[in-house]
Amino acid sequence: MGGSSRIVEVEGLRLAYGIKEVLHGISFAIDRNEIFAVIGPAQSGKTSLLRCLNRTTDFIPSATVSGSIRVDGDDIRRVKDVFGLRRRVGMVAPLPVGLPMSIYDNVAFAPRCSGMTAKRELDDIVERCLTQAALWDEVKDRLSSLGTALSGGQQQRLTIARALSHQPEILCLDEFSIAIDPVTTMRIEDVLKGLRREITIILVTNLVQQARRLADRTMFLWNGEIVELGPSEIVFSDHPADRRTYDYVNGIFG
Amino acid sequence: MSAVPLTPGGAAAERRPTRSTLSLLGERVIEALIKLSGVSAVIFVVAIFFFIFREAAPVLWSKDFHILEFLFSTEWYPTSVSNVRYGTLALTVGTLSVTAVAIVLAVPFGLGAAIFVSEFCSPKLKETLKIVIELLAAIPSVVWGFVGLTVMSKIIVTLTGTAVGVNLLNGGVILALMSVPIIVSIGEDALRAVPDSYREAAVALGATRWQTVYRVLLPAAKNGLLAAVLLGVGRAVGETMAVLMATGHAVHIPDGLLNSVRTLTANVAAELGEAPAGSSHYRVLFLTGVLLFWITMVVNVAADLVVRGIRRK
Numbered sequence: 001m002g003g004s005s006r007i008v009e010v011e012g013l014r015l016a017y018g019i020k021e022v023l024h025g026i027s028f029a030i031d032r033n034e035i036f037a038v039i040g041p042a043q044s045g046k047t048s049l050l051r052c053l054n055r056t057t058d059f060i061p062s063a064t065v066s067g068s069i070r071v072d073g074d075d076i077r078r079v080k081d082v083f084g085l086r087r088r089v090g091m092v093a094p095l096p097v098g099l100p101m102s103i104y105d106n107v108a109f110a111p112r113c114s115g116m117t118a119k120r121e122l123d124d125i126v127e128r129c130l131t132q133a134a135l136w137d138e139v140k141d142r143l144s145s146l147g148t149a150l151s152g153g154q155q156q157r158l159t160i161a162r163a164l165s166h167q168p169e170i171l172c173l174d175e176f177s178i179a180i181d182p183v184t185t186m187r188i189e190d191v192l193k194g195l196r197r198e199i200t201i202i203l204v205t206n207l208v209q210q211a212r213r214l215a216d217r218t219m220f221l222w223n224g225e226i227v228e229l230g231p232s233e234i235v236f237s238d239h240p241a242d243r244r245t246y247d248y249v250n251g252i253f254g
Numbered sequence: 255m256s257a258v259p260l261t262p263g264g265a266a267a268e269r270r271p272t273r274s275t276l277s278l279l280g281e282r283v284i285e286a287l288i289k290l291s292g293v294s295a296v297i298f299v300v301a302i303f304f305f306i307f308r309e310a311a312p313v314l315w316s317k318d319f320h321i322l323e324f325l326f327s328t329e330w331y332p333t334s335v336s337n338v339r340y341g342t343l344a345l346t347v348g349t350l351s352v353t354a355v356a357i358v359l360a361v362p363f364g365l366g367a368a369i370f371v372s373e374f375c376s377p378k379l380k381e382t383l384k385i386v387i388e389l390l391a392a393i394p395s396v397v398w399g400f401v402g403l404t405v406m407s408k409i410i411v412t413l414t415g416t417a418v419g420v421n422l423l424n425g426g427v428i429l430a431l432m433s434v435p436i437i438v439s440i441g442e443d444a445l446r447a448v449p450d451s452y453r454e455a456a457v458a459l460g461a462t463r464w465q466t467v468y469r470v471l472l473p474a475a476k477n478g479l480l481a482a483v484l485l486g487v488g489r490a491v492g493e494t495m496a497v498l499m500a501t502g503h504a505v506h507i508p509d510g511l512l513n514s515v516r517t518l519t520a521n522v523a524a525e526l527g528e529a530p531a532g533s534s535h536y537r538v539l540f541l542t543g544v545l546l547f548w549i550t551m552v553v554n555v556a557a558d559l560v561v562r563g564i565r566r567k
């Protein structure tokens with residue numbers, strides 16, 4: 001624990017797939033316990049940015065990363081235990097990926113990978129995380145049925161529960177609501193608001209309204225560069241710092 | 255009122271492409287052909303069984319043949335002048351034991367190699383390995399028989415100090431070497447078919463590579479991996495030439511890995527040429543074929559039930 005108010009510090013981050021650079025040296029910082037939204041048109045590099053944060057870029061042979069990313073003061077290029085890093089940074093992918101196992105096993109997956117075996121503890125984690133993801137009531141009677149047999153929206157909440165199961169300090173949500181109906185989306189948004197007392201949330205979203213509702217600060221990423229970063233009230237106001245932000249938020253381009 | 259008429263014969267309807275009767279007919283024909291090829295597979299199996307059985311059947315009623323002796327006696331003296339006996343138990347046990355040795359060696363080795371090729375090695379090494387494995391799968395069985403007869407038997411003699419190197423162990427090893435390439439290439443296909451999103455999800459949850467393999471990939475690919483094992487084992491059960499050369503060909507229930515054995519298939523291959531067509535010996539050999547047919551069928555059905563059981567779980 002650095003004790004500083006900055007939980008993520010990114011400096012001069014460049015990411016290229018082969019010769020194609022998609023992040024052109026961006027710098028920003030994220031405060032502890034804030035909800036930080038990243039908005040931007042398709043292809044602007046939002047998902048790629050998240051991949052850098054938990055170092056899943058390691059699995060893309062063509063990806064080269066430069067610049068520095070600090071999580072809690074630790075340079076993630078240098079962390080010894082990259083698996084531990086990935087547990088500190090929870091990730092929810094845009095399309096739900098129910099692993100081919102039971103609902104219970106899906107949520108217990110990460111704790112088991114880090115060596116937890118006690119049934120009681122696992123039971124507690126499963127119940128807590130499913131409740132936090134607003135899914136417990138719907139599945140509590142069939143925890144042993146296949147996770148892939150749930151509806152799309154339920155699977156997405158399952159992936160949220162799964163991401164919470166290893167008690168991350170940072171939770172990254174990549175367009176989590178594209179498979180969820182509006183009512184459930186609102187329920188999860190409430191959950192996120194409650195969670196921020198404990199963790200930091202990075203919310204990548206295409207729904208401008210969602211960012212406006214939830215985020216303390218919003219970053220507008222465009223073609224791999226930061227156009228604007230500031231408090232949501234300003235970014236979504238009639239007079240953001242950059243004209244392009246206003247155009248994007250109001251649907252004039254992109 | 256708009257000037258455009260909404261009748262079916264209007265301009266819009268003319269522009270809409272309709273399928274010609276010819277293409278509809280073509281579709282019917284293709285459908286029928288596909289159905290035919292599906293049905294023909296069944297017809298071929300039944301026909302093969304029928305013709306083998308027809309050659310074998312007359313012996314069932316002959317006086318020097320008893321079905322119980324055929325199944326449960328170890329005495330195989332088909333050319334004895336005074337007392338012919340057709341007992342195939344030793345041969346059945348020979349087939350089963352060679353197959354068992356091959357499975358024990360080939361399954362862990364083959365699945366391990368499949369996992370390595372698909373998950374752990376670099377793309378370049380992967381390409382090379384796949385070419386080598388396909389090459390291995392294409393080696394004719396008689397060549398494997400040579401390897402058993404010369405190389406493997408020498409190795410076994412030096413390592414164990416036994417007198418004869420052609421035996422149950424040798425046959426099992428050779429069969430294992432023959433089935434491994436099949437298990438690897440089909441198993442690798444099965445693992446590759448697991449969507450990358452599963453790997454990403456597991457890794458993002460902090461799983462190590464090995465945890466990803468055994469907690470996510472193996473369960474996800476289990477049907478394909480079982481198919482790989484079954485096809486590999488299938489090759490072992492039916493293999494003839496290589497085991498004929500590598501097992502030593504002695505009719506005898508083995509009591510150790512270093513005993514010589516004879517398999518049902520090798521026995522047919524070795525004796526059919528000398529048995530006069532239509533003689534009892536000739537017909538019993540065909541009956542051996544029927545027995546082999548049943549053994550394969552039982553193995554397949556059992557495996558299918560196992561697969562279904564696992565799938566339901």
Ligand SMILES: Nc1ncnc2c1ncn2[C@@H]1O[C@H](COP(=O)(O)OP(=O)(O)OP(=O)(O)O)[C@@H](O)[C@H]1O
Nearest residue numbers: 017022040041042043044045046047048049060062
């Ligand atoms: N694995 C990869 N290999 C090569 N190029 C990639 C890879 N992943 C993404 N890209 C490229 O990087 C660029 C940015 O993609 P990214 O997925 O980060 O965009 P995004 O902002 O998340 O878009 P969306 O809103 O559509 O999800 C795109 O041009 C994409 O084609």
Ligand SMILES: [Mg+2]
Nearest residue numbers: 046047048174
């Ligand atoms: Mg994206």
